[in-house]
Amino acid sequence: MSIRGRAGAVAERGRRLLESDVPREDLPWYVAPLPEPLENLGLNLAWLVVAVNLAGTAFGFYYYRFQFTRTPVEMWAFVPDSPMATLLVALALAAWKLDRPQEWLTALAFFGNIILGGWTVWVHLAFYEEFGYLWEPMRQFLIWSHAAMVLQAFLLHRIGNFRPQAVGVATLWYGVNATVDYFIPVRGELHHTIIPLRRDAPVFLGADALGVAGAGAVLLLLASVYLAMLTHVEKRRARRSANTLGD
Template sequence: MAPSDASSPLSRLVSGAGLPDPEPLPRWLAPLPTWLENVGLRFAWVVVAINLLGTLFGFWYYGFHPLPLSDPLITWQFAAEPVVMWPFVPDSPLATLFIALAFASWKLGRTNEYLAALAFFGCWKLGLWTPYVLAAFAEPFLRTTWLPLYVFLFVSHLAMVVEAFVLYRIADFPVRAVAVALAWYGFNDVVDYFVPIVGDPHHTSLPVAGAAVVGGSTALQLAAAGAVVLTFLATFTALATRVKKLELRLAGSGPD
């Protein structure tokens, strides 16, 4: 007798069997279809590997060049930044590292709320900020960036937002974890755009001068506005997820 559809490989792939149960959050907090969340969680180690590869590429993009051997080991933006500020330079690579570690810790049975919050903030913020600046400064970017690389950067960063919306399945975003993530990314905004502490502002290099006027604002102002707004939105979304999850649990534990 042929197996039923319920036991088909595809059905097992998209089912939630053996995975954390999805909670009925509002669509604006959990916009992905449940089956897609399930696939992401079921292939969590693949997601971890992809993000680690993204982290390696990101460090290369910012100027850590073990390859090619003809390049200096430290070049591009890393070479232009004071060493003490290097932790605040590779924003997207750190975000993909955070989410790789968050999913890995969950798979190992040691879910870490701090990693999950840092991953959510990073993938949400950088996943949207990068396409924002790629679009806002499209003409100068396309003059200096190979078109396939431009498209890859645009699409891969949007994919970071998608995976960020899976994290609510494995994390609760307690206030203490959100506070740590806000402190990290808020301080990052400060040194990137407002008070660099050492040297010049440490934001990702743009293909236009910071003082260049674009649409009535400077390039630096446009980049900073996007970063700050997204930090606020990440904070709101993480805390709203926390509140809604608690509301659902309280409602479920009430009297019949």
């Protein structure tokens, strides 16, 4: 094959990666902010996305190794927040690829990646100076990799409908998670990810460090509930509109 022919074949493969047979409803940007070609790329490379998230999960469990040692075993499920979120999105995509999609799993993955991805970016910005002890490449990796978690959450509307029952499961889990992280530890101390200053250290707007961290988690939980239910409503509206046009 000539160089021109090889280039054409590569271009064709690239074009196919940006296309998909997976249906995409006509949704407003605020529930589907990713460009359709980028969504298609993520779906076509779903197993790669699964592998990357599993690698992130493994790194995350290693990152939390010291916090595990100071947490009662029965509360370990509430410690590795971000690794659990990346594990959930890996499982949700894997289940979909195996033709066994689970609405509750997709909803959990959506909530987890928005809440924990967004929370990590939030605390790194709110406590930017205090996180200065980190090696700068590691700090940037943590910020941008967690920002990517938020983005990948918006791929999931292509494989799930966010039915109220599934949203209820995710709301319950992450509501309990926020409770034991910031308000009622049940066993031991509060189980939120360790922050680089005392919980009662004054920060800004009259809030202490724990208040700032907890506020971020609660607001992101509320945003996740709203976005999930809004996505469900918009998907139903889009289908009704498509059916009306079809008639």
